[in-house]
Amino acid sequence: MSKNILEVSGLRMRFGGLLAVDGVALEAREGQIVSMIGPNGAGKTTVFNCLTGFYKPTEGVIRFRGEEIQGLPGHKIANKGMIRTFQHVRLFKSMTVLENLLVAQHRLLNNNLLAGLFKTPRYRDAEQRALEQSRYWLDKVGLLEHANREAGTLAYGQQRYLEIIRCMVTNPTLLMLDEPAAGLNPSETDGLKHLIAELRDHHEMTVLLIEHDMKLVMDISDHIVVINQGAPLAAGTPDEVRNNPDVIKAYLGED
Amino acid sequence: MRLHFKSAIFSAIVVAILTAVLLGVRLTQAGSQLTVVVADSSVYWKIAAAAGFIFLYNLLRDWIERAKEAIPRPAGFGQRNLLDRPLLQKLVWLIIIIAALAFPFLAGRSQIDLATLVLIYVMLGLGLNIVVGLAGLLDLGYVGFYAVGAYTYALLAQYFGIGFWSGLVASGIMAAFFGFILGFPVLRLRGDYLAIVTLGFGEIIRILLNNLTDITGGPRGIGNIPKPTLFNLEFARRAPEGTQTFHDYFGIAFNSNHRVIFLYLLALVLVLITLFVINRLMRMPIGRTWEAMREDEIACRALGLNPTNIKLSAFTIGATFAGFAGSFFAARQGFISPESFTFIESAIILAIVVLGGMGSQIGVVLAAIIMTVLPELAREFNEYRMLLFGLMMVLMMIWRPQGLLPMKRPHVELRQ
Numbered sequence: 237m238s239k240n241i242l243e244v245s246g247l248r249m250r251f252g253g254l255l256a257v258d259g260v261a262l263e264a265r266e267g268q269i270v271s272m273i274g275p276n277g278a279g280k281t282t283v284f285n286c287l288t289g290f291y292k293p294t295e296g297v298i299r300f301r302g303e304e305i306q307g308l309p310g311h312k313i314a315n316k317g318m319i320r321t322f323q324h325v326r327l328f329k330s331m332t333v334l335e336n337l338l339v340a341q342h343r344l345l346n347n348n349l350l351a352g353l354f355k356t357p358r359y360r361d362a363e364q365r366a367l368e369q370s371r372y373w374l375d376k377v378g379l380l381e382h383a384n385r386e387a388g389t390l391a392y393g394q395q396r397y398l399e400i401i402r403c404m405v406t407n408p409t410l411l412m413l414d415e416p417a418a419g420l421n422p423s424e425t426d427g428l429k430h431l432i433a434e435l436r437d438h439h440e441m442t443v444l445l446i447e448h449d450m451k452l453v454m455d456i457s458d459h460i461v462v463i464n465q466g467a468p469l470a471a472g473t474p475d476e477v478r479n480n481p482d483v484i485k486a487y488l489g490e491d
Numbered sequence: 492m493r494l495h496f497k498s499a500i501f502s503a504i505v506v507a508i509l510t511a512v513l514l515g516v517r518l519t520q521a522g523s524q525l526t527v528v529v530a531d532s533s534v535y536w537k538i539a540a541a542a543g544f545i546f547l548y549n550l551l552r553d554w555i556e557r558a559k560e561a562i563p564r565p566a567g568f569g570q571r572n573l574l575d576r577p578l579l580q581k582l583v584w585l586i587i588i589i590a591a592l593a594f595p596f597l598a599g600r601s602q603i604d605l606a607t608l609v610l611i612y613v614m615l616g617l618g619l620n621i622v623v624g625l626a627g628l629l630d631l632g633y634v635g636f637y638a639v640g641a642y643t644y645a646l647l648a649q650y651f652g653i654g655f656w657s658g659l660v661a662s663g664i665m666a667a668f669f670g671f672i673l674g675f676p677v678l679r680l681r682g683d684y685l686a687i688v689t690l691g692f693g694e695i696i697r698i699l700l701n702n703l704t705d706i707t708g709g710p711r712g713i714g715n716i717p718k719p720t721l722f723n724l725e726f727a728r729r730a731p732e733g734t735q736t737f738h739d740y741f742g743i744a745f746n747s748n749h750r751v752i753f754l755y756l757l758a759l760v761l762v763l764i765t766l767f768v769i770n771r772l773m774r775m776p777i778g779r780t781w782e783a784m785r786e787d788e789i790a791c792r793a794l795g796l797n798p799t800n801i802k803l804s805a806f807t808i809g810a811t812f813a814g815f816a817g818s819f820f821a822a823r824q825g826f827i828s829p830e831s832f833t834f835i836e837s838a839i840i841l842a843i844v845v846l847g848g849m850g851s852q853i854g855v856v857l858a859a860i861i862m863t864v865l866p867e868l869a870r871e872f873n874e875y876r877m878l879l880f881g882l883m884m885v886l887m888m889i890w891r892p893q894g895l896l897p898m899k900r901p902h903v904e905l906r907q
Contacts (some may be wrong), residue, residue: 288793314795322793326785331779339783340774340794345776352775353768406794 317409329388616814627785632693640817643701665812712828
C-alpha cells in the first residue's frame, strides 16, 4: 500500500457568519488522482485555499507527508512541494513563456548575489539545468516553439498548459489543479486528460483536482470527494459516486 | 467631417485668458509698493496669434488628422527599431561611453558641472527604477535614502574624519539598512497606500535632519565636507598636512578644472558600475522574481516565492544606489542641508523613471539628461520654466505614455 501524501480531517473555514467549509476530510495516496466535485459555490476552491495557505483554516488538521501544515504561509507550503494552479489563469503575462518557467524554479537556482554578478561556473550550471528542465516540459506539451513569446500572447488553452508545466518544473510532490479544463474545447480537454494521466503514470505525481467536466473527472480519477454547501456529501471511486443517490440529488435537484 | 466650432472658440478663449494673465501683466516692486505692469503690444499680438492658431487647429482638427494619415510611413518604422539588434546595441553603448569619457576634455566648466549633476540623477533614476520599474512598488520617498547617504558621509567626515571612499561604502550600507527598515512596515501595502507611506518616510527623514540640530546642524546644514581624492591625492592648490596634491604629484600646473573633470569622471565610473550591476541583476533569478512580483503576487506565493524577501531585496538594493549617489552629492557640493532633499527631488527622480519608460535603462539615462538639461536651457524663460516642464509631461502622457524608450528587457532565450 502506498503511503498517504495528503490527509485532511475536520477542515472548517468560517468567514464571519458564513461557514464556507464544514468538516471536509480528504486523503490522497501517492500516485493517485483525487478529484473534488460539487455544485458551484460548494466551497471547493475555499478548500484549496485552506490547503495551500492562502486562507488560515478556522479548524482542522492538514497533514502533508505526515507533517502538519495548517496555518503556514502560502510560500512555505509551496516550498514543501504542494503546488497549485488557479481557476483563472495566473501567468506572468508580460514575461516570456520561458521566463515564467524560470521564475518557478527560483528556489532550485543559485541565488547568491555575488555568484550571479560574476557569473561563476556553478551559477551558470544551475541556470543551464533550469533551461533544460524548462525545455523538457515545453516539449512535452508542445510549447517549445513558443518559448520566447510573451506568455500573455498565447492562446487560452496554451496558457492553461503553461500554468500546469510551470508547476511541474518545480518538482512538486502534490499537484493541485483548480478547474484546469475551464474554457477549453473538447479536444483540448482530451489532451489535458492525457497529460494529467501521464503525470500520474510516468512522473509518479499525486494530483488533487477540482473540475466540473464530469467526463474528465470520471475517466481519470482514482478517488472522488463530493462536497455540497461546504460539507462532505459522498466519497469513493467514480462508479460509487456516479450511482450515489445523494450526489444525483445535489446535482440535479430532487425529483 | 465637421467643424468643431464650439470647442474651438472655447479653447481659444482659454488660451487667451491664461496667456494674458501669465504673460500680459506682471507685478513689479516699485519702491515699497507693488505695481501692475502691463506688457507692451507685441506680447498681445503674440497672444492673439496663439489663440488664433489654437482656434484654427481645433476647428480643422478632422482635416489635419486626415492629412496626417495620408502621409505614408516608411516601412518597418515603429516599435521594432535598430536598437533591437544586440551587436548594434553594444556598438551604440561603446560609442556613448567613449563620448562620455571624452566629453570633459572638450566642454567648458559649467557644462561639465551640469553633466556631473546629470550623472547623479542617472544613478538615482537607475536605483529607483529597480523599485518602481521592475518590482512595481511606487516609492515617493526615494529622496530619503539619498539624504541618508549624503548625511552618512557628511557626519562621518565631520565627526570621525572619514575620507570619501570609506564614506561611499558606509553610505551605501547605511542607505541599504534604511531601505530594509522601511521595507518591513510597507510589505503588506500596494499601490496608493504604499506611495503614501513612502512619501511619509521621505518627509520624516528630512524633518528629522532639520530638527536634530545638535547632530546635523539642522537647517544650517553641514559644510566643509571633504572632496573625493584620487589615491589620496588632493585636488587643491595647497595640500593639507601629510597629503600631496594632484598637480604636485604629476608635476603639472594647478588648474581648478582638474577637480571638476575628476568629479565628472568619478560620477561616470559610478554610473557605469551601477548600470553594469543592475543590468546583471535584471538577468539574474532575483531580477526575474522582481518582475514576477509586479505581474502577479499571488501566483508568486503559490510557486513558493516569499513576497517579503523579494520586496525587501528590491527596496534594499534600490536604496543602496541612492546612498552611493547621496555620498557623491555631499562630496561634490561640500555642503548639504535638508533643503536639498525635499519632496520635489523624489518627484523629479520618479519623473525620470516614468519618462524614460518604466524598467528601461537607456530610457532612464536619456530622461535624466532631458530632465536636468532642459530646465537649465529654459532658464531664460525663468518663471515659466515649470510651466514648460508641466507642458512637456502632459505631452509625453498623450503621445508616449509608455515612456521614451519602453523596456526592452534582456530576455533569456531558449535556442532551438
